[in-house]
Amino acid sequence: MQNYLLPPRIEFGAGAVQNLGEHVKTFKCQKPLLVSDAGVINAGLLAKAIDALETSGLPSATYSDIEPNPTDMSITHGVEVYNSEACDIVIAVGGGSVMDAAKAIRLLTTHEPPLDPYYADVGGVERIRGDMPPLICVPTTAGTGSEVSQGAIITDTSFNTTDRWRKRAIVTPFNMSNIALLDPGITLGMPPALTAATGMDAITHGIEAYVATKYHPIAEGVALQALRMLSANIQKVYHDSGDVTARGEMLLGSCMAAFSFQKGLGAVHSLAHQLSTDAPIPHGVANAILLPPVMEFNFSYATEKYAEIARALGIDTRGMDSSEAGNAAIDKIRTFNTELKMPIGLGDAGLDKKKIPKLGADAMLDHCHKFNPRACTEADMVALFEAAF
Numbered sequence: 001m002q003n004y005l006l007p008p009r010i011e012f013g014a015g016a017v018q019n020l021g022e023h024v025k026t027f028k029c030q031k032p033l034l035v036s037d038a039g040v041i042n043a044g045l046l047a048k049a050i051d052a053l054e055t056s057g058l059p060s061a062t063y064s065d066i067e068p069n070p071t072d073m074s075i076t077h078g079v080e081v082y083n084s085e086a087c088d089i090v091i092a093v094g095g096g097s098v099m100d101a102a103k104a105i106r107l108l109t110t111h112e113p114p115l116d117p118y119y120a121d122v123g124g125v126e127r128i129r130g131d132m133p134p135l136i137c138v139p140t141t142a143g144t145g146s147e148v149s150q151g152a153i154i155t156d157t158s159f160n161t162t163d164r165w166r167k168r169a170i171v172t173p174f175n176m177s178n179i180a181l182l183d184p185g186i187t188l189g190m191p192p193a194l195t196a197a198t199g200m201d202a203i204t205h206g207i208e209a210y211v212a213t214k215y216h217p218i219a220e221g222v223a224l225q226a227l228r229m230l231s232a233n234i235q236k237v238y239h240d241s242g243d244v245t246a247r248g249e250m251l252l253g254s255c256m257a258a259f260s261f262q263k264g265l266g267a268v269h270s271l272a273h274q275l276s277t278d279a280p281i282p283h284g285v286a287n288a289i290l291l292p293p294v295m296e297f298n299f300s301y302a303t304e305k306y307a308e309i310a311r312a313l314g315i316d317t318r319g320m321d322s323s324e325a326g327n328a329a330i331d332k333i334r335t336f337n338t339e340l341k342m343p344i345g346l347g348d349a350g351l352d353k354k355k356i357p358k359l360g361a362d363a364m365l366d367h368c369h370k371f372n373p374r375a376c377t378e379a380d381m382v383a384l385f386e387a388a389f
């Protein structure tokens, strides 16, 4: 039996954030907890959300101590603010880290702390109920798509697998936001490097989801359309930060790509998840570097699908056989990486080569590669890190 989950509501359009207060009222809620971070505040974006709430006559509380890789400790503090301020709804204004933290905070407002029993690797999905306050997500980057994904990645400071903290996932259908407010006006000021990294994360979601092994034809169709939109616009937004039409295509495309990865992700994400805390290399940059070697590793297991991806990436494949077209898709990713000024390899991005054997072992613990079209061994993971070095 298959279960396909659709996001409850996506509102898309420039100025969508101005409707925030009215959305809060439709849930009959009176005091939101705004979850955000310092970068979003400094960019003046949280103020837009607060203004919208005040226009609707709504007070709010803010919790903004969210790190780039949110820890269980910051979740605990966020829940304390939610309770002490008597909030009744959670609004995330930020990128993937903020949205993931908001999901975990919301969980612990109605579920007994700590987070430990709710992680996916200990069967947490069975323990998570739907009785949680509403969640509205306002993404400020176009990449993670966390507003419609079922996962929240939290750095567990109590789980010391090797010599560092481990990233763990909380996965539940209830993690999809009740409303995703996609306002391209919010993403206009994103600097080029962040635009490139988050955009390549979204493209990686679309590619890994499309070739992932679960049977999910809805997600396959959405993944291809997401790739069309993302590949046609990523260079535009990199070179012209004020192109609101292209920003909108990237924002909606990244949301669609994240929706599609309920079909599964792949080895790129299992490898990249090891780098953000240890190297540290931003998630999107790690994905961009790892994607071509993983596509080569998978190639004979997904040749026809890579050929279809080539067409979605805008390549004219007439006269090519599947193998030539699939290889053209890999070349196109390398072209994007060059034009978007990505580091030329993981070494260039700051990885210490001596860490590769341990990172390869840890990558095997990550759940994403279970849906990779080609089964991965620890030796494969190590070889992929070395190929991307």
Ligand SMILES: [Fe+2]
Pocket (backbone or CB within 6 Å): 144, 201, 205, 269, 283
């Ligand atoms: Fe990702």
